[in-house]
Amino acid sequence: MNWLSFSHGAALCASLIVTIGAQNAFVLRQGIMRSHVGKIVLLCTLSDFILIGAGVGGAAVLMERFPRFVHAMLYVGLAYLAWFGINALRRAVRPGHAVLDGGTANASVTASANPAPPAQRALPIVLMTLAFTWLNPHVYLDTFLLIGTAGAREPQGARVAFALGAMAVSALWFVGLGYGARLLAPLFRRASAWRVLDGAIGSMVLLLAVTQFR
Numbered sequence: 185m186n187w188l189s190f191s192h193g194a195a196l197c198a199s200l201i202v203t204i205g206a207q208n209a210f211v212l213r214q215g216i217m218r219s220h221v222g223k224i225v226l227l228c229t230l231s232d233f234i235l236i237g238a239g240v241g242g243a244a245v246l247m248e249r250f251p252r253f254v255h256a257m258l259y260v261g262l263a264y265l266a267w268f269g270i271n272a273l274r275r276a277v278r279p280g281h282a283v284l285d286g287g288t289a290n291a292s293v294t295a296s297a298n299p300a301p302p303a304q305r306a307l308p309i310v311l312m313t314l315a316f317t318w319l320n321p322h323v324y325l326d327t328f329l330l331i332g333t334a335g336a337r338e339p340q341g342a343r344v345a346f347a348l349g350a351m352a353v354s355a356l357w358f359v360g361l362g363y364g365a366r367l368l369a370p371l372f373r374r375a376s377a378w379r380v381l382d383g384a385i386g387s388m389v390l391l392l393a394v395t396q397f398r
Contacts, residue, residue: 193349215365239332
């Protein structure tokens with residue numbers, strides 16, 4: 185095992201994955217609700233493993249052969265980030281209630297003294313998790329293109345170690361985010377807490393979109 189390359193992959197993944205984007209915000213919200221957390225964490229982790237492995241194995245070739253496609257995907261991803269950030273800010277300024285928006289009307293929770301989120305069916309949550317992962321250009325930008333391109337620069341025999349480092353951090357992140365979010369549940373009994381969360385999410389996502397625009 186090339187531990188230097190392992191650390192390179194772990195550090196890069198850690199610097200990218202902590203951004204509160206659409207996928208992470210969804211995992212955080214479901215974790216606070218304690219709704220199908222195990223399924224969500226497993227799907228997100230396995231998806232990252234596939235994308236990181238594919239990226240380290242082929243991102244450099246893709247960028248070399250199809251540069252216009254790569255740039256097009258980048259700008260689609262930036263547009264998606266901007267859309268998600270604006271919607272988060274709109275929720276933050278909406279007065280009088282907090283919205284736990286998982287993409288369906290049944291996922292909304294109005295803050296009260298003792299909020300009790302409605303039970304969610306497993307299949308819609310699984311499909312939503314897959315959509316947030318595989319239909320999210322930001323995920324491809326981070327795990328496939330950025331991590332993949334960096335991994336392709338590693339020596340030939342060290343790329344597996346680089347990918348394993350990135351995968352290890354990804355797994356730790358989703359487990360910690362999904363199961364650690366429940367510790368925040370008492371705080372989110374107040375509508376103001378949801379407004380602060382949405383405001384922070386919207387601001388960070390828009391900042392990310394602006395800084396990546398070239």
